[in-house]
Amino acid sequence: QVQLVESGGGLVQPGGSLRLSCAASGFTFSNYWMAWVRQAPGKGLEWVSRISTGGGITVYADSVKGRFTISRDNAKNTLYLQMNNLKPEDTARYYCAGATKATRSTSDYDYWGQGTQVTVSS
16 A cells, blocks of 8 residues: 655744755665645645755745755655745645656556645744
8 A cells, every 4th residue: 555644844934944855665766756745725736856865856936946856765655845944935735646657647646645734934
């Protein structure tokens, strides 16, 4: 049974930092491109970042470039997202997702977690 379980969300002030984690099980994690996707209240899914199977290639949406860092530990079957200099517009539910190819299209992702809420507010 495939499971992706996100954690690490919460309430943070503007300019603050959070580190999200996503624990994977039930599939060969190291064979999948992994991504973070977010959904703000009342809006659609927004692709945030992806990382290659070995971790050597990372790609970011322009809205988070220079502030967010995606990484993975294949030995621990875990995906991470370090978020720095958070802004109110980063408020969203953050999902981790897995795909067999490099893609920005959320419809291409096979596996999804339940999400973790990030709220940036003073």
